[in-house]
Amino acid sequence: MSVPFHMSRTSISRHVMATCQVIWDVLHPLELPTPTAEQWRMIAKRFGDLWDYPFAIGALDGKHIALQNPANSGSMYYNYKGYPSVVLMALSDADSCFILVDCGQYGRISDAGVYNISCISTLLEEKQLDIPTATFLL
Known part of the structure; x- marks a missing residue:
């Protein structure tokens, strides 16, 4: 270009x-708006109905997205599989639709490490997601 x-x-x-x-x-x-308390309830109900996980509000996983190693980055982007990548971490609902996403962490970082520094972890820990308490289904 x-x-x-x-x-x-x-x-x-x-x-x-x-x-x-x-x-x-x-x-x-x-x-990709942040769900409301009522939407979290609907997500949990759908997990219970579809997958028999009644109190689940999402499925969290990371995916390595391959890329060309940036200049002067050393081994920062190289993952355990041996190729350079960035990590896409996403929380999805029972129908596999994204609820929250975080992308761009170095490929060398594990899923747990990515989660610990992700916006998803920050939002959960600071209680900014309006997730209802566990008693909402009882």
């Missing part, structure tokens, strides 16, 4: 990152 636009790779990289941030800021509230 740098040749047709007569810009350096660094400038292109900054513009791409800024554009991605704007896209996230605009689309995140529309396409």
